[in-house]
Amino acid sequence: MAQLLLELFSEEIPARMQADAARALERMAREALAEAGLLPEALKTFAGPRRLTLVAEGLPEAQGDRSEERKGPRVGAPDQAMDGFLRSTGLTREQLTERDGVWFAVIERKGRPTAEIVAAMVDKIVRNFPWPKSMISGTSRLRWVRPLKRILCVFDREIVPFDIEGIASGDISEGHRFMGNARPFRARDFDEYREALAGHYVVLDVEERKERILEGARTLCFARNLELVEDQGLLDEVAGLAEWPTPILGDMDPVFLDLPPEVIRTSMRTHQKYFAVRDPASGKLAPHFLVVANLEAVDGGKEIARGNAKVLSARLSDARFFWDEDRKIGLADRLEKLKGVTFHAKLGTMYERVERIEALAREVGPLVGADAELAAKAAKLAKADLGTNMVGEFPELQGLMGGYYARAESLGDDLADAIRDHYRPQGPAxxxxxxxxxxxxxxxxxxxxxxxxxxxxxxxxxxRDPFALRRAALGVIRIILEKKLRLGLIGVLWPATNKALQATSSVAINQGIELETRAYVKAQGSSAAAELLLEAIGDAAAKHMSLEKTEPVVVELREFFADRLKVLLRDQGKRHDLVDAVFALGDDDLVRIVARVEALEAFLASEDGSNLLAGFKRAANILKAEEKKGPLPTGPAVKLPSAPAEEIALIDSLTVVTVRLKLAMPGEDFEAAMGALATLRAPVDAFFDKVLVNSEIKAERDNRLRLLIQVRDAMSAVADFSLVTG
Known part of the structure; x- marks a missing residue:
């Protein structure tokens, strides 16, 4: 068994594309090898600033001989069909085999050398690589993320010969662009390759580059009694920018520390790819930064640090200007500007969205323990920072800057916190x-x-979820569940949907009657009364249209929330069918739903629960079959003189269970409710074991069907067990 080593060497690959490129290379190679019947013992890919690398272990020297059986036409089929089949197989009629009136062809294929298969595979991968963006360089027709310079491809220590648009394969690669010996080197297997890269100042594995950055950064900070502000996203990015990452600690002008810390960190991160550092004693940012260079400087990085400090000062000077200018205008005074910002063509302007959120916050506030008018005020100002210079430069600071500006206006910490936090949570963490x-x-x-x-x-x-609606729904669910808010979804969705649909209807109507409106107003001499009349007509029509659409949208949203809740609970290890079983009852209190799901899960995990579920399904199947024959008998089951002991015992048990459920359910004591259901297990088992439901005596049959209906109804008060699998 032999090893395949492939390197695709190019100009700089954007850091954000490298991880996906490594995964794509692995997938494409694995699929191509599998299609050829070559299954490597191990396959691994690497990505860096200038190279994609693949190593596959344990490949055979050649593909095995293969025998393929292909089904052909039936015996006696027209000559045209037979001729076509023979041409596709390359066989003669005498070489076919007849079986059960059908012709079969057995095609023997001799295995190809693995190197030959690899050459074709690499050519296909390179020409069809799924870069998000690519380019053509010079006269070549090849598209690659950046100009492709060299292809190293060796199998079993021998070069795999091929040529792609003038780039011939070989066993040559090169190391760091600037450091050490910049001459190319030869590599005939992965160990040679990796060792040569390290000797030429290239760390191949991105995880090693990340560890090198973290260790070096922490060491530098420790020596200065500082602490690194770790940032996983930034770490992932800078690890894709440097082949030989070297952390350098620089000094920042302390005068900028009076800026909000998020502004400093964002400016460092977004523009310069610097890590922030802090004083471990106070937890506040320190007047330093950490930059990751792509070389080891002779002076230990002093000049690099000095140059980067100048650039950072310029960036932070801009941020200070934005900070000072933004505070000259109050948040309330910025709202008028939102009238000129379109939120969505069908949903109106950002100002109209603010009005809807303001009205909703007034309704939701008392439900979550907030003052209605203060909630409306906070909602009205929450989007005002979208018109500030700072948010224009750093969109990721929206909301956060609004909180700072609210404090600067002395609007109160509670309102400032509400503006700051209103986008939360933006993800599961x-x-x-x-x-x-x-x-x-x-x-x-x-x-x-x-x-x-x-x-x-x-x-x-x-x-596809361009407006992040799944994230928004999960955010609502997390807020309700983790804060244990007793909100009915319908109760909050109905007014929200009404307001949103009124907005969409208004936009549609305004667009539809705009030309007629202008013509009418012009005919009336631009009468103000005509303007008001048409506006009132449009508003009334919008309201009418929205009311017709509210209910179906609310139903859709309720189902959407149910799906999102299933995703959340599934991630926590809970069964999605139990969520369906509880949601089917029509409950929309998420806290109560989850409590019921947890109790139901514990119940079904017990022996009583699993056996009773089987009894429920048996009862439901009998009732479903009887319903096809005609209406089921109504009313409660009674103790007939001819009733066996098992039937009477089940009637008595149901009486007790019904009382216990009526006591447990209003108080949401679902554990007690499940405990009550558990007592039905033995009498239900005994009933099905000893009693014939379909008695020849009609009175007995009807009474027993009523009894099964009572069993079904008692269990359905807790959950729809028909939706529970197993």
């Missing part, structure tokens, strides 16, 4: 809004997003 006021605004913001885009049929499909 993000913190929740901290206060009831912030919670109200965050819910209003997300609900307006969901209802608005569902109202205009912009729903997620497959992997």
């Amino acid at each position: 993000d913190a929740l809004p901290a206060t009831p006021l912030a919670t109200a605004v965050a819910l209003a913001d997300k609900l307006d997003t969901l209802t608005g885009f569902f109202g205009i049929e912009e729903k997620p499909t497959g992997s």
Whole structure:
């Protein structure tokens, strides 16, 4: 068994593309080798600033001989069909085999050398590589992310010969662009290759580059009694920018430390790819930064640090200018500017969106323990920072800067926190809004997003979710569950949907009657009364249209939330069918739903629960079959004189269980409710074991069907067990 080593060497590959490129190379190679019947013992890929590398271990010297059987026409088929089949197989009629009236061809294929297969594979990979963006260089027709310079391809220590658009394969590579011996080197296997790269100042593995950065950065910080502000996203990026990453600690002008720390960090991260450092004693940012260079400087990096400090000062000077200028205008005074910002063509302007969120926050506020009017005020100001210079330069600071500006205006910490937190949570690891006021605004913001885009049929499909509606729904679910808010989804979705649909209807109507409006107003001599009349007509029509659409949109959203809740609970190890079983009851209190799911899961994990589920399904199947024959008998089961002991025992048990459920369910004591159901296990088992439901005596049969209906109904008060699998 032999080893394959492949390197595709080019100009700089953007850091954001490298991880996906490594995965694509592995996938394409694995698929091509598998298609040829070559299954490597191990296959690994690497990506860096200038190279994609693949190593496959344990490949055979050649493909094995293969025998392929192909089914042909039936015996006696027209000559045209037979001639076509023979041409496709390359065989004669005498070489075919007849079986069960059908012709079969057995095609023997001699295995090809692995090197020959690899050459074709690499050519196909290079020509069809899925770069998000690519370019053509010079006279070549080859598209690559950046000009492809060299291909190293060796199998079993021998060069695999081929040529792609004038680039001949070989066993030559090169190391770092500037450091050490820049001359190319030869490599005939992976050990030679990796060792030669290290000797030429290239760290091949991205995980090693990350570890080198972290260790070096922590060591530098420790020596100065500082602490690195770790940033995984930035670490991933800089590890893709440097082949020989070398951390350097630089000094920042301390005068900039009076800027918000998020501004300093964002300026460092976004523009310069610097890590921030802090004082471990105070936890505040220190007047230093850490840059990752792509070489080891002779002076230990002093000149690099000095140059980067100058660039950082220029960047932070711009940030200070934005900070000072933004505070000259109050948040409320910036709202007028939002009238000229389109949120979505079918949902109106950002100002109209703010009005909807304001109205929603006023309704949601009391439900989460916030003052209604303060919630409305916070919602009204939450988007005002979108018109600031700082957010224009750093969009990722929206909300956060609004909080700072609110504090600068002395609007109060609670309101400032609400503005700061209203986008939260933005992901599964993000913190929740901290206060009831912030919670109200965050819910209003997300609900307006969901209802608005569902109202205009912009729903997620497959992997496509351009407006992050799944994230918004999960954010609402996390807020409700983790804060244990007793909100009915319908209760908050209905007003939100109404407002969103009124907005969409208004936009549609305004667009539809705009020309007629202008013509009418012009005919009336630009009468103000005519303007008001047509505006009122449009508003009334919008309201009428929205009311007709509200219910179906709310139903869709409720199902969407159910799916998102299933995803969340599945990630926690819970079964999605149990969520369906509880949601089917029509409950929309997420806290109660999850509590019921957890109790149901524990119940079904017990022997009583699993056996009773089987009994329920048996009862449901009998009732379904009887329903096809005609209406089921109504009323409660009674103790007939001819009833066997098992039937009477089940009637008695159901009486007790019904009482226990009526006591447990209103107080949401689902554990007690499941305990009550568990007592049905033995009498249900005994009933099915000893009693014939379909008695020849009609009174007995009807009574037993009523009894099964009572069993089904008692269990269905807790969950729809028909949706539980197993």
